[in-house]
Amino acid sequence: MHGSEAKIRVRYEETDKMGIVYHAxxxxxxxxxxxxxxxxxxxxxxxxxxxxxxxxxxxxTASFKMPARFDDRVSIISNVGFQSPLRxxxxxxxxxxxxxxxxxxxxxxxxxxQGKVIRPPDLFTKLVK
Amino acid sequence: MHGSEAKIRVRYEETDKMGIVYHAxxxxxxxxxxxxxxxxxxxxxxxxxxxxxxxxxxxxTASFKMPARFDDRVSIISNVGFQSPLRxxxxxxxxxxxxxxxxxxxxxxxxxxQGKVIRPPDLFTKLVK
Amino acid sequence: MHGSEAKIRVRYEETDKMGIVYHAxxxxxxxxxxxxxxxxxxxxxxxxxxxxxxxxxxxxTASFKMPARFDDRVSIISNVGFQSPLRxxxxxxxxxxxxxxxxxxxxxxxxxxQGKVIRPPDLFTKLVK
Amino acid sequence: MHGSEAKIRVRYEETDKMGIVYHAxxxxxxxxxxxxxxxxxxxxxxxxxxxxxxxxxxxxTASFKMPARFDDRVSIISNVGFQSPLRxxxxxxxxxxxxxxxxxxxxxxxxxxQGKVIRPPDLFTKLVK
Numbered sequence: 001m002h003g004s005e006a007k008i009r010v011r012y013e014e015t016d017k018m019g020i021v022y023h024a025x026x027x028x029x030x031x032x033x034x035x036x037x038x039x040x041x042x043x044x045x046x047x048x049x050x051x052x053x054x055x056x057x058x059x060x061t062a063s064f065k066m067p068a069r070f071d072d073r074v075s076i077i078s079n080v081g082f083q084s085p086l087r088x089x090x091x092x093x094x095x096x097x098x099x100x101x102x103x104x105x106x107x108x109x110x111x112x113x114q115g116k117v118i119r120p121p122d123l124f125t126k127l128v129k
Numbered sequence: 130m131h132g133s134e135a136k137i138r139v140r141y142e143e144t145d146k147m148g149i150v151y152h153a154x155x156x157x158x159x160x161x162x163x164x165x166x167x168x169x170x171x172x173x174x175x176x177x178x179x180x181x182x183x184x185x186x187x188x189x190t191a192s193f194k195m196p197a198r199f200d201d202r203v204s205i206i207s208n209v210g211f212q213s214p215l216r217x218x219x220x221x222x223x224x225x226x227x228x229x230x231x232x233x234x235x236x237x238x239x240x241x242x243q244g245k246v247i248r249p250p251d252l253f254t255k256l257v258k
Numbered sequence: 259m260h261g262s263e264a265k266i267r268v269r270y271e272e273t274d275k276m277g278i279v280y281h282a283x284x285x286x287x288x289x290x291x292x293x294x295x296x297x298x299x300x301x302x303x304x305x306x307x308x309x310x311x312x313x314x315x316x317x318x319t320a321s322f323k324m325p326a327r328f329d330d331r332v333s334i335i336s337n338v339g340f341q342s343p344l345r346x347x348x349x350x351x352x353x354x355x356x357x358x359x360x361x362x363x364x365x366x367x368x369x370x371x372q373g374k375v376i377r378p379p380d381l382f383t384k385l386v387k
Numbered sequence: 388m389h390g391s392e393a394k395i396r397v398r399y400e401e402t403d404k405m406g407i408v409y410h411a412x413x414x415x416x417x418x419x420x421x422x423x424x425x426x427x428x429x430x431x432x433x434x435x436x437x438x439x440x441x442x443x444x445x446x447x448t449a450s451f452k453m454p455a456r457f458d459d460r461v462s463i464i465s466n467v468g469f470q471s472p473l474r475x476x477x478x479x480x481x482x483x484x485x486x487x488x489x490x491x492x493x494x495x496x497x498x499x500x501q502g503k504v505i506r507p508p509d510l511f512t513k514l515v516k
Binding site: 147149152153154156157183185186187188189190191192193196235244 | 405407410411412414415441443444445446447448449450451454493502
Binding site for chain 1: 278316317
């Protein structure tokens with residue numbers, strides 16, 4: 001498994017009337033973390049799509065321990081691996097400083113632009129392993 | 130100009146920590162109103178796209194008088210017309226009951242799937258006039 | 259467990275460049291379904307908050323079988339029950355016609371406006387059981 | 388008028404099925420730019436709210452020249468001034484490299500936590516002038 005750390009700052013728009021970040025918005029932070037991980041292994045997602053590889057989300061989960069609030073600086077640590085040759089699994093751990101706020105996961109298939117499941121590029125598999 | 134009325138119910142996600150609807154979300158309500166107007170004149174937007182007509186937003190404005198809040202039932206009255214043969218202009222008036230909350234506008238061009246400006250379908254122009 | 263059915267229509271804003279609904283947006287639909295369920299048992303969420311009961315999300319999951327697309331009419335069936343006296347669990351099943359698109363869940367605590375976990379109103383517990 | 392430059396990277400979630408950034412999302416970028424401007428003059432928005440000053444949006448506009456796309460690095464230049472002693476006006480210019488993509492504006496009042504219009508802190512007025 002590979003690790004990566006992304007940093008975001010909480011936007012006002014992401015809060016709700018409870019004064020905390022609306023839960024669904026964490027999945028956008030997970031996206032930021034995932035995109036950055038792909039940059040770091042040298043396989044930026046934009047390039048993957050240009051080469052005909054799309055990574056839709058098959059499953060996603062999140063569990064919340066402490067609320068994030070407006071203007072918080074938040075780190076998202078991601079760990080990436082393969083569940084099977086065709087299934088990418090990413091875990092996310094969300095921190096404000098040393099305080100754990102949340103964790104979650106996404107599972108992805110590689111599909112072509114017709115939506116059919118395809119094998120990931122060999123280089124990708126090699127880089128993640 | 131043609132008129133239409135769409136009704137939405139404010140979602141929790143649309144609120145922010147001020148306890149009111151975040152201003153940018155009104156543009157999604159304007160979209161709901163616009164889509165419904167196109168249904169009502171018999172030119173649903175999905176069909177327009179299938180026929181190769183896309184209506185990106187060129188300009189948008191909104192002005193806010195009273196905040197909308199979670200769970201409010203809100204009406205969006207839209208008035209639609211052409212500013213020029215190639216430019217569609219829509220005004221929106223947002224109400225909670227008889228109380229005016231906001232108003233706004235969007236301006237659209239018709240473009241093909243290459244992004245080039247094209248003339249709207251004649252039937253569309255006729256139906257709007 | 260209690261059931262309820264909510265209906266939504268996919269907004270353009272909810273799609274992404276893959277041409278399908280971005281996964282995180284399903285959680286907003288789950289919110290719509292949850293709010294409607296609470297209406298149907300006579301305990302609207304707005305009233306719960308006014309009485310000092312907030313229901314933040316502790317955990318959420320979703321799993322996607324088929325993509326939803328712009329303008330789809332989608333039904334969300336929710337089933338609601340208690341996992342423990344202090345933990346509300348809701349399952350969501352998302353359909354386009356008879357075709358299952360996705361399913362998911364959210365888990366909630368009841369908290370007061372200070373964020374402390376509290377017991378749900380007795381009437382609420384009774385109505386859900 | 389004061390200037391500031393914020394940088395963002397376009398998120399996948401911000402795109403729509405046209406393959407471009409959905410227009411309403413520019414207003415979230417304007418928020419990012421506004422927050423950063425307030426940091427730079429030493430009056431962070433979080434602190435303003437803690438001192439009882441809220442800045443709801445009274446009006447907002449945007450006009451789009453070229454679409455922003457997934458993964459674009461975008462700069463938002465903001466210019467901030469007072470329209471009147473009680474009305475803050477901010478202009479935003481959105482660039483991808485040297486290419487202008489869009490421009491827009493927001494107008495704000497200062498209100499207290501009861502929603503009543505109040506005078507901005509003297510220091511704020513002095514710093515913006």
